Amino acid sequence: MTDAQWERLEPLLPVSNRRCGRWRDHRQVVNGVLYRIRTGVQWRDLPERYGPWKTMHERHRRWSANGTWELLLQRVQAEADAAGDIAWDVSVDSTSVRAHQHAAGARLAPPPRPKGGLWQGGRDRSAPGGTDRPSGGGGAGGEVLGRSRGGFTTKLHLSADGRCRPLSMLVTPGQRADCTHFEPVMERIRVPRLAAGRPRTTPDSVCADKGYSNCRTRAYLRKRGIRHVIPEKADQAAGRRRRGSAGGRPPGFDKERYKKRNTVERAINQLKNFRTMATRYDKRAYVHLGTVTAAALMI
Template sequence: MGSRSDLTDAEWERLGPLLPVSNGRCGRWRDHRQVVNGVLYRIRTGVQWRDLPERYGPWKTVNERHRRWSADGTWEMLLRRVQAEGDAAGEIDWDGSVDSTSVRAHHHAAGARQAPPPVLKGGSAQTVRAARIRAELIDRLAEGAGGEALGRSRGGFTTKIHLSADGRCRVLSLVVTPGQCADCTQFEPVLDKIRVPRLTCGSPRIRPDSVIADKGHSNRRTRSYLRRRGIRHVIPERADQAANRVRRGSAGGRPPGFDKDRYEKRNTVERAINKLKAFRAVATRFDKRGYLYLGTVTAAAPIIWFRS
């Protein structure tokens, strides 16, 4: 008997051909669908790996493959391919939104040894690619708690997910940081991670038509960045910024434009966050490693694309 998290036949027909064939050692991957369903079951329910139902096979196999695909960027590649299919079909609403959400870390997420993600053994090409991705992950998660994206905030021991979403409440890009990290510091990294490939030829789509964000992203650097990239935006001005501008008189410049009707669409990113947090292993962090938790969130995103 299957689970609600299991892939349907139609979903597997789209996802299966995108998965890697070789395991990078000496042979081919086996039972991809069974293992992927096991990963999705764990993400949806938040159970411990040892408590996976027997129908998904050995829990160590499911866990190991999730670890490998989180480290070598396979989950991110799947998300981008699913986005590329949506873009080719004209299903992406490029009026995007940016926001963040704090996630409480379970006490099992603490205590990771101070070490980078595991070295993956395999062919030369795969080794180089995995090493590059590991280096990027280590740099991205370098802040706080030994580089594992864990930190202290008003919510306690937390991790923060920064994301952008399209107008249909689906994830375009993700960044994971310690819980105390300010939203405005990750605005540019989130937008820089938007990269939707073309299925035929041409450069990837890296720029939305417009961006909506809340007051936490309101500062001169953010607005300059958006103007430089030619992205229309709706970001309300904070009260202290408005008061400072008025105090400076003519030297303070004009107030930024603000479209109240367009700003009402900011709820799309909040609804995207709600869809992500319907997965219990996303809503509560159980993974010790930052790159593993990022892989968990990224693995949930394509399922939202399939089922939205």
Template sequence: MLNRGDLTDEEWAVLEPLLPRSDNRCGRWRDHRQVINGIIHRLSTGCQWRQLPARFGPWQTIHKRHMLWSADGTWERLLQHVQAVADTVGEIDWNINVDSTSIRAHQHAAGAPTDPPPAPPGLKGGPTKISSHARAHTPVPGGGGAADEALGRSRGGLTTKIHLSADGRCRPLSLVLTPGQRADCTQFEAVMDKIRVPRLGAGRPRRLPDSVGADKAYSNSLIRSYLRRRGIRHVIPEKSDSRTARRRRGSDGGRPPGFDKTRYKARNTVERAINKIKQFRAVATRYDKRRYVYLGTVTAAALLIWLRS
């Protein structure tokens, strides 16, 4: 069972050097470790921010810090650093797998204003820039309302879909949010393009895996062409209708795609990564109105999975 308690001394030693430091303009930050422990408690229990235990400090501080770090990319940078450390010592299995999972959104997650939100205030009320990571998950004026906030409607109500890739050790490598009705195959390239593990020394970030596994939802010519252009081996089963159409064309239909049954069995690693990330109740049910804030919630949960794997 994944440990969802407070940060240990070893985990804090990894994160502390990477966190923002106070300066004369903004004054002192409330203790980062105390605030992160409050965020972890909310991730684990899914409680309302105002119901956080008093030992974590003012709930408003914890809420604003989470919004700020979701907007400026702090959670993403922490996750990438932990991934970079693991890659340096060879602890990442680059035979990755891709899948998605639907998340039920609480009714309070709806109703965000249709105009883009102002940047979360800084420590003393000053604005902060929204990172490109969060900007991609922030609505634009005149957009599609709930769809811009990654909220889709289905028979079960409001849903959000998390598209992710996971390494061979069941840890999320990249995350993309869409409305719940969005097809998996439409987000494959976005998920692959989000893979970015920096080097601790010189060199470009690693973006290409050794191989990719996915189910039939990703079986189409566009995805296979994308993987071939990038020289990535892949194991994606062929749909029965595609197989029938190819055989009907005879020699013009081309050769069947290669399929390694043994490699395909390892696709369960992404299912297990989804199971891990859904152990956090604030992820398993979406309570955040804003897409970029919920993305920060999911990214913070992925960070804990990496720290504690």
């Protein structure tokens, strides 16, 4: 990280406490974790300048389990929102991530409760989202590994703001449909306020491709009062016309707004510039989600 990046991140990092003792220098360890996320190198092959590889692996695993990476991302998003730096015209999409052979073979066990690594406020979060379950769920052994034509894959569902930066993320097995996870992705949009007030959870508008075109998705967005641009599938339009007046009016569609849907595609491109985003190497689902969150934090 550059000095400017470290100045923003250092005040947000967890502090050591008596129970877990003094931690190794945060900057050295975080740089080692980010080097591994960027290059995809095995933990044992990390350069010696970052310190013992076990220290970096253990801290990344703990911060993935107790939600530290997630909280860091939320704090950075809160600063950006307070500065008016978030464009709330959101786009939603997903991408498949091929699983490396190193991602297989995890034992059938829940994520361990870390002994240290608590957030500064002392809140214990054993998994992202504050639950005791592996994030994502499903798949082989609950580690979100699903079979598809390309073999074992994991699917990353995400929403991105108008400046091509991820707002919320969710991992599922690779064969899961996009539309079935639209609502969970939207529910994960949660940008805290630096001052008093509830976190912002409602974007100005939402844009998605035809994979999200169904009555449930449109009803969900209407219920929350969110303007949306989702093209209608050809078979849905034909069925509506066959029913005549009973089929109702066609959904509104703004061509100019839909041209901006590429922001989420560009956000996926930025994520996949990190080698561990193009190929999954982590065995555990919650560690993989922590890796994705750390990459989004750097973006």
